[in-house]
Amino acid sequence: MPRVFKATEIEKEDKEIKRDYLDRHMPHVICPDHVKRGEKFAVKVKLGEEYPHPDEYDHFISMIQLWNRETLLAEARYTAGVYGSLPSNVEIDFYIIAPDVSMNLSAMSVCTKHGLWQSEDKAVKVV
């Protein structure tokens, strides 16, 4: 089983020492805090806030997944070079329909060299 780097388990000291390494791999879930039941809304998953990730043939982001608690909602796969072989902040917008109950969204990303990364949870209230 691969190690999962979780946003919630990274120590504060590590965040400062390995800031660029952690930042360029960590996915973030960006969407409204409140959505209307039955309406379509966008959930953006973006990696990194300051530092871009390489896009090289042996080192690139190969997959991004969107989860609601233990349920996989969607995933996108990438091949090397899709970002022009240049460092980039990989991002994708997933469009989903708000269900009947509130959600707890999270994202996973896979780096071909540095493994699995899990975002912080994003609570989305359905009204």
Ligand SMILES: [Fe+2]
């Ligand atoms: Fe990496």
